[in-house]
Amino acid sequence: MAKKDVKKIGKTMDKTKAKKWVKDYQKANPDAELNGYLYGRDILEKLCNYPGSDGIWIFKGLNDDNEECLVLFPADADGNILDKKMKSLGAAAKINTRDEDDPANSGSPCPPECPIGFGG
Template sequence: MTKSNNLLQETPVSLENIGENIGFEKGAKMVKDYYDLHGETHCHFVGKSILEKLLNQPECVGITIYKALNDKGVDTYVFIGVDSNGKAILDYTAVNYQGDLKKEYGIVANKFSKREQWFTWSF
């Protein structure tokens, strides 16, 4: 392997470590830039309960977020838990109260609250 090939290789990052706090100023600028470019002034709200349910599935290390349309044609998102191999958790094996193994369906989440922007970004 040549020196230039070594420079092109990235250090692998485990999926559960993807994402970081970018701070208010950078986040606000990114949102403002998007709104300025696209003219959209809404956002979506996702409650803590469904996020915890997604993340508490066995082997879940993160969430994949898909842009989607609901049954009325309105923009929304679908959230699906992901394992450490990047595979969607569509089902998993669980032990019931009697000690028997059973198959559970993975959580595929939607029904978020679409909101108008309720604050003004200040710079």
């Protein structure tokens, strides 16, 4: 990955434009099975607080039931996935617990659990 300040990748945007982009996507893809995922603060903080983490990679994946999902990984200052101390990639979901093999892929999908005005 090119040298950038990983902590500064991404920016805020006007909420009207953000909502428009989401609705435009949903309108252009009416048959999409998935519009988004909700992740709680706890898992995001665990990933951000993983030793050496400066960001989070979010990848599309297919779960064991062949359903589309998102998988999150902590990233270092160079954008590399921090997996050296994990039992498996993405295991940071359960950092500091007894079950460290679960990837961070258990967000609430939309649909069916969508916020008002966003889909499903």
